[in-house]
Amino acid sequence: MSxxxxxxxxxxxxxxxxxxxxxxxxxxxxxxxxxxAGSTTVRREIWYLDKDGKRASKLWEPVDELPEGATYQLxxxxxxxxxxxxxxxxxxxxxxxxxxxxxYTTFNTSISWARIYPExxxxxxxxxxxxxxxxxxxxxxxxxxxxxxxxxxYDEPVSLNIQHGGWRNRAMIDEFVAFARVCFSEYKxxxxxxxxxxxxxxxxxxxxTPKDMAQRNLLYMHNQLxxxxxxxxxxxxxxxxxxxxxxxxxxxxxxxxPDPKDALAVYTNFQNFFAYSADTxxxxxxxxxxxxxxxxxxIDLHISEEDKAVLKVGKADFLGxxxx
Numbered sequence: 001m002s003x004x005x006x007x008x009x010x011x012x013x014x015x016x017x018x019x020x021x022x023x024x025x026x027x028x029x030x031x032x033x034x035x036x037a038g039s040t041t042v043r044r045e046i047w048y049l050d051k052d053g054k055r056a057s058k059l060w061e062p063v064d065e066l067p068e069g070a071t072y073q074l075x076x077x078x079x080x081x082x083x084x085x086x087x088x089x090x091x092x093x094x095x096x097x098x099x100x101x102x103x104y105t106t107f108n109t110s111i112s113w114a115r116i117y118p119e120x121x122x123x124x125x126x127x128x129x130x131x132x133x134x135x136x137x138x139x140x141x142x143x144x145x146x147x148x149x150x151x152x153x154y155d156e157p158v159s160l161n162i163q164h165g166g167w168r169n170r171a172m173i174d175e176f177v178a179f180a181r182v183c184f185s186e187y188k189x190x191x192x193x194x195x196x197x198x199x200x201x202x203x204x205x206x207x208x209t210p211k212d213m214a215q216r217n218l219l220y221m222h223n224q225l226x227x228x229x230x231x232x233x234x235x236x237x238x239x240x241x242x243x244x245x246x247x248x249x250x251x252x253x254x255x256x257x258p259d260p261k262d263a264l265a266v267y268t269n270f271q272n273f274f275a276y277s278a279d280t281x282x283x284x285x286x287x288x289x290x291x292x293x294x295x296x297x298x299i300d301l302h303i304s305e306e307d308k309a310v311l312k313v314g315k316a317d318f319l320g321x322x323x324x
Contacts, residue, residue, distance in 0.1 A: 007105075008105050008106035008146060008148070009103060009104060009105050009106065010099075010104045010105060010106035010107050010108060010145070010148075011099065011102075011104060011107065011108070012107075012108035012109070013086075013088070013108070013109045014109060014110040014150070014153040014155075014198070015109060015110045015111060015112035015115070015153070015155065016030060016032045016082065016110070016112065016153060016154065016155040017082075017085060017086075018085050018086040018088040018109075019085060019086075019088045019089045019112065020082075020083065020084050020085045020086070020087040020088060020089045020090065021089030021090065022082060022083050024089065025089070025115065025126075025128045025129055025132055026115070026118055026126035026128045026129055027112060027114050027115040027118060027126070027129060028114045028118035028119060028157045028158065028159050029072070029114065029157070029158045030112065030113075030114050030155040030156065030157060030158060031046060031060070031064040031072070031154075031155070031158060031161070032046075032060065032082050032154075032155060033080065033082055033083065033158075034046050034047055034048065034072045034073070034074060034080065034158075035047075035060050035080065035081075035082060036057075036078050036079060036080060036081070037079055037080075037081040043059050043060070044059070044060045045057040045058060045059055045060060046058055046059075046060050046066075046072075047072075047073060047074070047075060047078060048066055048070045048071060048072050048073050049070060049071050049073045050067060050069070050070050051067070051068065051069025051070060055073070055075065056070070061203075062154040062199075062202050062203050063166075063167075063203055063216070063217060063220060064154065064156065064158075064161055064166060065161070065165075065166045065216075066161075072158055089132070092135075092136050092139065093139055096136070096139045096140060096143060096145070097143065099143075099145070100143035100144070100145065104143075104145055105144065105145060105146060106145055106146050106147060106148055107140050107145050107147050107148075108147070108148045108149070108150065108195075109147075109149065109150070110149070110150040110151065110152065110153040110155070110198065111133055111149060111150075111151060111183055112129070112155060113151070113152065113155060113156050113157055113176075113179050114155065114156070114157035114158075114159075115129035115132065115133075116129050116130060116133075116179055116182055116183065117157065117175070117178065117179050117182070118157060118159065119157070119159045120157065120159060120160045120163060120175050121174070121175055121178050122163075123159070125182055130182065130186050133183075133186075133187065134186065134187065134190070137149075137187055137190035137191055138190060140190075141190060146193065147190070147191050147193070148191075148193040148194070148195065148320075149183075149187075149191050149193070149194055149195070150194070150195045150196075150197075150198050150247065151176075151179065151180055151183060151194065151195070151196050151197070151231070152176070152196065152197045152198060152224075153198040154198070156172070156175075156176075160172065160175055166220070167219075167220040167223050167224060168216060168219050168220060168223070169223075170223055170226075172223060172227070173223055173226055173227040173230065176224075176227040176231065177227060177230045177231050177234060180196070180231035180234060180235070181231075181234050181238075184231075184234060184235045184238045184239070184242060185238055188238060188239045188242065192239070192241060192242050192243060193243050193245070194235065194242065194243070194244045194245070195244070195245045195246070195247040195320055196227070196228035196231050196232065196244060196245075196246070196247070196316075197224050197227075197228055197247060198247050199247060199248065199249035199322060200221065200224055200225070200228070200246070200247065200248065200277050200281075201221070201248050201249050201273060201274065201276065201277040201278070202249045203217040203220060203221060204217065204221065204272065204273050204276060204277065205217050205218065205297060206272075206273075207296075209297075211297055211298060214297040214299070215297055215298070215299045218293075218294070218297060218299050218301065219299070219301065221277065222301050222303070222307075225277065225280050225281065225311065226307050226310055226311065228246070228281060228314070228316070229281070229284075229310045229311045229313070229314025229315070230310055230314055231244065231314070232244040232314040232315070232316060232317070233310070233313055233314045243317040243318060244316060244317055245316050245317055245318040245319060245320045246277070246278060246281035246282060246316040246318070246319050246320060247320040247321065247322075248274055248277060248278045248319065248320070248321045248322075249273075249274075249321070249322055249324075250274065250321035250322050250323045250324065251273065251274075251324050252323070252324070253266050253269055253270070254266065271287070271289050272293060274321075275287060275289075276289075276290060276293060278319060278321075280311060281315065281316045281319075282315060282316055282319055283315065284311050284312040284313070284314070284315040285308065285311055285312060286303075286311075
């Protein structure tokens with residue numbers, strides 16, 4: 001047995017993890033630019049000024065939201081690893097050449113939203129950022145790599161969180177779709193395989209999640225699911241051959257014992273963490289068990305008929321998942 005000739009072998013990185021150039025080329029900051037290094041005993045933290053102007057920090061999380069009245073702030077005595085990272089921004093050509101030596105036939109990374117729309121729609125497109133990624137994708141094609149590109153990996157511009165207050169605001173949907181439209185239009189001759197949100201289910205609440213946090217995260221997810229569907233519709237309008245996929249975090253669990261109750265608990269967890277978002281993106285509607293989750297966390301998402309129609313038309317073309 002052998003893999004088919006068109007099987008894609010490659011590796012995956014993300015803009016926020018490796019790029020550097022955090023304040024170059026017209027790019028604006030993302031939240032991880034205010035994040036210090038972690039260690040084997042300490043998790044990474046975002047630093048800011050609280051509402052009283054005092055230095056403070058909180059653990060980094062995919063939900064980018066500071067306490068009320070707080071502002072992002074850099075401090076001279078702290079080390080921000082993402083300011084240099086792997087310096088891919090300045091060395092992408094030699095890095096891609098090294099990937100080619102490894103036999104890669106694909107390369108997955110994300111596009112920094114803050115490099116394309118530094119201040120969101122109101123600030124306009126940053127052409128220097130557009131050209132950076134165009135050159136990168138050309139370099140991939142030079143070595144025969146068929147890139148698979150992610151639009152969002154927890155790194156919306158800080159400016160948008162200041163403007164809109166994060167993904168609880170539906171204005172973020174329009175901002176994301178505008179960003180996606182630029183990417184699909186500018187790179188349609190270089191990239192035809194896209195993913196909208198990386199591990200969109202990573203913020204899915206669990207049974208022990210505080211109710212207010214669970215409600216916030218479910219609202220965030222709903223707006224992101226609608227944004228992903230709208231972006232997929234735009235991609236197909238630009239070029240019907242573009243494939244846009246879902247990307248789900250695939251943590252796996254196994255029953256502790258042969259007891260059917262343990263098996264049922266594992267299946268319920270699979271529904272909650274994986275299938276809730278995967279079904280919505282692939283089948284085009286929330287699954288039948290979704291109301292159980294909404295009832296558990298006492299939330300009404302106020303899903304409009306327009307949202308339902310968008311989810312149905314904007315179904316993902318393929319299912320991508322990470323496996324831990």
